[in-house]
Amino acid sequence: MIRRVTTRVGSCSQLAPAKCIRLATPLQRRTFLSTGLRSRSDNSRASFDTLNVERLARERQDYDRTRLVFLAAGSVAGIIATIYTAFQLKNALEKNPTKLDAGPTYGSSLAARKVIVHDKEGNEVVPTGDSTVTEFPRTLNVPVFEDSSISSAASPQSTSQSEPTTEYTLVGLGVRTVSFLSIRVYVVGYYVATADIAALQSRLVKRVDPIATALVSGEKDELRAALLDPVKSEEIWNTLLEDGVPLRSAFRIVPVRDTDFPHLRDGLVRAIQARASMILPQEQVETPSKGPEFGESVRQFRQLFNRGKVLKRKELLLLRGEGGRLSIVYDDGRSFGRQYLGSVEDERLSRVLWLNYLGGSKVASEPARQSIVNGVIEFVERPVGTVATQVV
Known part of the structure; x- marks a missing residue:
């Protein structure tokens, strides 16, 4: 037959001081997550330790330079396209002008006077x-x-x-x-x-x-x-x-x-x-006496x-x-x-x-x-x- 033994733990004031200190210290328990967290933290610390600031600066400068070249090329292409489109539009309007008002007829005595x-x-x-x-x-x-x-x-x-x-x-x-x-x-x-x-x-x-x-x-x-x-x-x-x-x-x-x-x-x-x-x-078939060359x-x-x-x-x-x-x-x-x-x-x-x-x-x-x-x-x-x- 198994006897249930109940142990009552008193308050800290009732125990010796050394025991209170021991009880107040939290127990560190090892779980299945503790190992993963520690390894991840170690990896992050290692990656920061291996950063090359000069290399990153050069890469950033190269990126900015390439981006600037593409922006400049796009601006020049846009200006050329705008001028060309305006020129073609001007030619199209001159070939076939569209007016809201009817123009005067050539037969009118008041036309274009x-x-x-x-x-x-x-x-x-x-x-x-x-x-x-x-x-x-x-x-x-x-x-x-x-x-x-x-x-x-x-x-x-x-x-x-x-x-x-x-x-x-x-x-x-x-x-x-x-x-x-x-x-x-x-x-x-x-x-x-x-x-x-x-x-x-x-x-x-x-x-x-x-x-x-x-x-x-x-x-x-x-x-x-x-x-x-x-x-x-x-x-x-x-x-x-x-x-x-x-x-x-x-x-x-x-x-x-x-x-x-x-x-x-x-x-x-x-x-x-x-x-x-x-x-x-x-004039070439005529006599040269017609006048000066x-x-x-x-x-x-x-x-x-x-x-x-x-x-x-x-x-x-x-x-x-x-x-x-x-x-x-x-x-x-x-x-x-x-x-x-x-x-x-x-x-x-x-x-x-x-x-x-x-x-x-x-x-x-x-x-x-x-x-x-x-x-x-x-x-x-x-x-x-x-x-x-x-x-x-």
Whole structure:
């Protein structure tokens, strides 16, 4: 028989002090977890003991450097993609413009007409739409320069009030821009001698209807389409200019920022060289007595522009006179007025310069060509000889 023995343990106050200390000390018992915890702690301590701070710093620097390279490459790629997308979008909008308002019909008498206003002195001017060169005169009175020698370029001649003048009437104008950013260079206007407008009217009207004296709506649309066509426009203007129609005309160039004569010359010479192939084959089969070689004419033209600066808002005139002679006139705004810089006799040179603005697949200023075509249509919708001095 088993006897249950119950042992009563008294309080600490009832026991000896040594025994109380022994009882107060907790007993450390070994369990199955104690070994795992101890080994894990030992491993963590060992891993910290083997850390290489310099190696970690190098790895961090390599990571930051690689990350910076990827970020820079992404930024450059984003900028290039944005510019390319904007360029493509601009081309798409120009090819197929979408407008909320219906445009005026070509048959309307109010379509695309120039606005005539009066300045403070009461002169008739046409707004250009540019913030720097704000207006062009509706008419120009240009002195008649009789000296056609190239030597005049060394000592420009000034004009006086007593000299006979020729009145020119504005046909159209526009802004010349460069690059896809449309940087403005100058405002250009096309003028025709008022007395020669009737001859231009007659040739254009007869081209559409040989027996008509003015064109009606459908005929005007036909002529407009031909003057805007890349091939037909060049053929029409080349034939007219070669035949001396109009006999006297001018391009008025006014820079919108300070430039110089060599800069303007280089742009005009590039235009001459680009279109020279159109007329040179026709001249090669003719006798050389017709005039100087075309290369010599270009050299003379370049010589006229061996000058200094051309300030903004100052006038440069390219005049095409009788026989196709090209004259250069510059007005720097001083008291002695317009200065005659010289001329080139070769008709072919002025013809290709005029074609650079009037016809072909690529002109110097498309807004100027559109405005010039609108001005020509205003001529042909009236009876021949009735335009006189008014271009509305």
